[in-house]
Amino acid sequence: MKIIKAEKVTFEYIRRDEEGNVEGINRAVDNVSLDVKEGDFISILGANGSGKSTFAKHLNSILLPTEGTVWVDGMDTKDEEKINKIRQTAGMVFQNPDNQIIGQVVDEDVAFGPENMGIPTEEIKERVEEALKTVGMYEFIKRSPNSLSGGQKQRVSIAGVLAMHPKCIVLDEPTAMLDPTGRKEVIRALRALNEVEGITIILITHYMEETVYSDKIFVMHKGSIAMEGTPREVFSRVDELKEYKLEVPQITLLAHTLRQRGLRIPECVLTVKELTDAIKNC
Amino acid sequence: MFKEVSLGQYYQADSVIHRLDPRVKLVGTLLYMISLFVFNNIFCYAVAALLLASVMMLCKVPVGYMFKGLRAVLFIMLFTVVFNVFFTTGDILFEFGIIHISKEGIKMAVLMLVRLTLLIVSASIMTLTTTPNRLTDGLEKLFRPLKLFKAPVHEVALMMSIALRFIPILSEETDKIVKAQTARGAKFDSKKLIERVKSLIPLIVPLFVSAFRRASDLALAMEARGYHGGEGRTKLYPLKYEGRDFVSYIILALYVAVIVFLGIMSARIVAFLTPENSYLTLFF
Numbered sequence: 001m002k003i004i005k006a007e008k009v010t011f012e013y014i015r016r017d018e019e020g021n022v023e024g025i026n027r028a029v030d031n032v033s034l035d036v037k038e039g040d041f042i043s044i045l046g047a048n049g050s051g052k053s054t055f056a057k058h059l060n061s062i063l064l065p066t067e068g069t070v071w072v073d074g075m076d077t078k079d080e081e082k083i084n085k086i087r088q089t090a091g092m093v094f095q096n097p098d099n100q101i102i103g104q105v106v107d108e109d110v111a112f113g114p115e116n117m118g119i120p121t122e123e124i125k126e127r128v129e130e131a132l133k134t135v136g137m138y139e140f141i142k143r144s145p146n147s148l149s150g151g152q153k154q155r156v157s158i159a160g161v162l163a164m165h166p167k168c169i170v171l172d173e174p175t176a177m178l179d180p181t182g183r184k185e186v187i188r189a190l191r192a193l194n195e196v197e198g199i200t201i202i203l204i205t206h207y208m209e210e211t212v213y214s215d216k217i218f219v220m221h222k223g224s225i226a227m228e229g230t231p232r233e234v235f236s237r238v239d240e241l242k243e244y245k246l247e248v249p250q251i252t253l254l255a256h257t258l259r260q261r262g263l264r265i266p267e268c269v270l271t272v273k274e275l276t277d278a279i280k281n282c
Numbered sequence: 283m284f285k286e287v288s289l290g291q292y293y294q295a296d297s298v299i300h301r302l303d304p305r306v307k308l309v310g311t312l313l314y315m316i317s318l319f320v321f322n323n324i325f326c327y328a329v330a331a332l333l334l335a336s337v338m339m340l341c342k343v344p345v346g347y348m349f350k351g352l353r354a355v356l357f358i359m360l361f362t363v364v365f366n367v368f369f370t371t372g373d374i375l376f377e378f379g380i381i382h383i384s385k386e387g388i389k390m391a392v393l394m395l396v397r398l399t400l401l402i403v404s405a406s407i408m409t410l411t412t413t414p415n416r417l418t419d420g421l422e423k424l425f426r427p428l429k430l431f432k433a434p435v436h437e438v439a440l441m442m443s444i445a446l447r448f449i450p451i452l453s454e455e456t457d458k459i460v461k462a463q464t465a466r467g468a469k470f471d472s473k474k475l476i477e478r479v480k481s482l483i484p485l486i487v488p489l490f491v492s493a494f495r496r497a498s499d500l501a502l503a504m505e506a507r508g509y510h511g512g513e514g515r516t517k518l519y520p521l522k523y524e525g526r527d528f529v530s531y532i533i534l535a536l537y538v539a540v541i542v543f544l545g546i547m548s549a550r551i552v553a554f555l556t557p558e559n560s561y562l563t564l565f566f
Contacts, residue, residue, distance in 0.1 A: 060506055062502060062505060062506060084508050084510065087505075087506060087507070087508045088508060091506070091507070092503075092506040092507075094499065094502070094503055094506075096496075096499055098451055098496070099496045099499035099500050099503065100499065100500065100503035101447070102444065102447070102500070102503070102504060102507075103415075103447070104413075104414065104415055104443065104446060104447045105415070107518065108415065108518060108519075111518035112504075112507055112509070113507040113508055114516075114518075115515050115516050115517060115518060116507060116508040116509050116510065116515060117508055118514045118515060118516050119516055120516060121516060121517060121518065121519075121520055124516065124517075124518045125518065128518065145447075146450045146451065160507065161507070164507070164508065
């Protein structure tokens with residue numbers, strides 16, 4: 001079952017001068033086609049300006065493709081009538097934790113989505129508690145979001161999406177503004193969601209370390225998909241990745257350099273343990 | 283520098299007053315304030331003070347907090363007292379050169395002082411015992427009938443609660459900008475007014491730019507979470523009247539009845555209590 005299917009999606013920003021005349025057209029997304037299987041953990045990698053965020057906004061009907069079609073769980077995102085259903089199926093978490101929290105108390109914020117869906121009060125309460133427990137933020141239920149750390153805020157945002165019971169969560173650089181601890185917290189929460197709850201995760205990021213555990217990686221460059229495959233397949237092409245201004249995880253880079261210097265190490269190493277084992281076997 | 287900005291000075295405690303429905307508190311405070319303005323004789327104020335005192339006892343907020351609000355209006359209070367004492371004409375009690383103090387003047391001054399105190403303290407109690415969120419919820423519900431005239435009640439209430447949520451974020455941001463601009467040689471503490479106003483420009487411009495950016499981000503996030511206006515929305519904490527709320531409304535109605543009665547009858551009570559030339563007349 002394909003939860004998300006994009007076919008030849010193209011999106012153009014039209015730049016206008018002060019009088020409103022068309023000055024030029026920026027093609028942010030260029031002929032992108034991809035399929036996402038339900039229950040997968042997908043990463044979309046790309047440097048700044050690669051069009052990955054623009055593409056992400058198509059998955060939840062915030063932007064509509066200039067050309068091509070996006071289906072979310074079989075629903076065309078252009079279908080006005082299904083827009084609420086689409087947004088409930090594919091929840092979205094953004095980059096800046098401060099700018100996406102609406103409530104003044106954690107539970108009120110998590111309830112915002114279900115409130116919009118018109119869920120009865122009793123059920124909202126259950127969903128809020130359940131969602132906060134899933135991301136490990138239940139003890140903060142009565143706190144003000146302003147008193148939380150970045151990683152905690154981002155987990156609250158994820159809970160806010162979870163409470164809408166989505167099949168798929170799209171995260172647009174959720175860790176870009178966080179410190180390393182916060183980044184780890186968020187990624188751990190996402191992996192748990194994917195493995196335990198079976199929710200499809202689409203993680204958009206430019207930190208390659210975060211994509212190590214994904215089922216599939218898409219690399220975007222200048223609006224189109226430049227590479228795709230499992231982390232091992234993608235990371236083994238170190239030189240190609242450098243061309244797209246992406247940096248492979250340090251451990252992979254180290255292994256790659258050692259290999260170039262003549263050490264007999266397998267093609268692609270993703271974790272410290274793999275590398276130490278490989279060196280021992282040399 | 284901007285840390286002390288705090289709107290909605292809620293004081294967390296567990297009391298009957300805290301648990302009351304915000305609508306009761308809003309209506310109550312409003313009626314209370316109106317009653318203070320409409321009737322200004324000592325009997326009405328006595329009853330009003332009695333009610334306020336019992337609410338103060340019930341609300342479990344330290345007394346100091348309730349009177350804090352008075353400091354802000356201290357100047358106005360002094361002003362009214364001075365004006366009333368010196369510039370009200372009537373039976374002169376004391377005269378010295380151009381200064382003359384009349385009986386009516388003192389009476390007016392005292393009444394004004396009492397009125398202002400009651401007003402401020404009652405408003406403080408309302409904000410101290412109600413979270414800003416419940417307050418906006420209450421306002422939204424109370425003004426709901428205005429929807430018939432196409433007034434955007436839900437939207438305004440939502441705007442208010444979002445504004446409250448962003449106050450600490452924006453004040454933190456202001457702090458950051460001040461520091462960044464100071465580091466680049468901007469001066470925010472000039473003695474001259476014009477220079478001081480001018481120095482605010484490098485503060486206000488970036489603050490506005492960032493506020494607009496935040497607003498656009500937030501709008502996107504709200505849309506992504508399925509926000510589509512107030513239609514068909516449910517609430518995590520819907521406002522529901524309970525027993526204590528009805529009791530409060532009854533108490534409120536009784537209070538209004540007593541105040542109106544006293545207000546109308548005050549002249550007769552005064553006449554009854556004070557035979558001609560009694561010293562007591564000074565008070566009424």
